Amino acid sequence: MAAAQRPIEMYYWPTPNGWKISIMLEECGLPYVVRPLNIAAGEQFTQEFLAISPNNRMPAIVEHDGPGGKPISVFESGAILVYLAETFGAFLPTEPAARAECLSWLFWQVGSGPMLGGGFGHFYAYAPVKIEYAIDRFAMEVKRQLDVLDRRLGESRYVAGDDYTIAYMAIWPWYGAVVTNQAYNAAEFLSADEYRNVRRWTDEIAARPAVQRGRMVNRVMGDPASQLHERHDASDFETRTQDKLVAADA
Numbered sequence: 001m002a003a004a005q006r007p008i009e010m011y012y013w014p015t016p017n018g019w020k021i022s023i024m025l026e027e028c029g030l031p032y033v034v035r036p037l038n039i040a041a042g043e044q045f046t047q048e049f050l051a052i053s054p055n056n057r058m059p060a061i062v063e064h065d066g067p068g069g070k071p072i073s074v075f076e077s078g079a080i081l082v083y084l085a086e087t088f089g090a091f092l093p094t095e096p097a098a099r100a101e102c103l104s105w106l107f108w109q110v111g112s113g114p115m116l117g118g119g120f121g122h123f124y125a126y127a128p129v130k131i132e133y134a135i136d137r138f139a140m141e142v143k144r145q146l147d148v149l150d151r152r153l154g155e156s157r158y159v160a161g162d163d164y165t166i167a168y169m170a171i172w173p174w175y176g177a178v179v180t181n182q183a184y185n186a187a188e189f190l191s192a193d194e195y196r197n198v199r200r201w202t203d204e205i206a207a208r209p210a211v212q213r214g215r216m217v218n219r220v221m222g223d224p225a226s227q228l229h230e231r232h233d234a235s236d237f238e239t240r241t242q243d244k245l246v247a248a249d250a
């Protein structure tokens with residue numbers, strides 16, 4: 001990378017869709033700065049952000065020194081993952097069959113995600129009225145998706161091929177969170193323990209240092225050592241986690 005290149009700006013809030021991109025940037029070791037976008041406060045609706053992400057959703061990235069030296073903004077997590085994989089040259093196979101398989105699973109997640117988050121998560125955990133029909137309908141769909149993943153992971157170590165790719169950076173934040181009860185408090189309701197292959201794979205991906213760093217970015221809950229409220233530089237993971245900041249203040 002040219003020394004003059006400015007860091008990528010990542011518009012981000014710590015949700016599974018956001019983690020996809022923080023994980024990818026950590027995996028690539030690319031210089032980036034976090035632009036926190038508080039979606040609970042409506043910051044996704046500002047004109048400045050809509051110029052970057054017209055669908056008023058994060059994540060989004062801006063690369064000032066993009067292709068041809070021109071600035072570029074990219075929205076939609078799947079598109080960002082493909083863009084970064086292609087420009088960085090990693091985590092997306094170039095051989096057509098392997099690439100197609102990787103993209104199949106990446107698009108599988110992007111298409112399935114709304115049924116899990118906007119459907120099941122919303123009606124099970126957040127809706128002000130509990131509608132049994134809606135909860136059951138989306139729970140059945142999420143269990144079907146978990147079964148698809150589980151069967152695939154019963155056939156091979158990873159979902160798509162033997163290499164770690166952007167497909168896992170998209171799938172893991174959602175399904176890993178569900179089966180480890182870190183999303184919607186629904187693991188028991190969904191009988192998540194039955195999906196043993198998903199659980200095995202989830203733990204394997206979670207052990208990757210870059211995945212752990214990607215999850216720490218702007219995290220405000222859990223073990224203070226796992227929370228990096230402000231990431232300005234890669235060295236912040238060593239020096240500025242909440243446990244260290246609190247100890248330094250004491």
Ligand SMILES: N[C@@H](CCC(=O)N[C@@H](CS)C(=O)NCC(=O)O)C(=O)O
Binds near residue numbers: 017018058076077
């Ligand atoms: N398909 C989009 C979904 C992104 C998305 O749903 N982002 C949510 C947070 S996880 C958001 O920004 N919501 C703000 C809103 O709905 O106004 C992607 O994969 O990037």
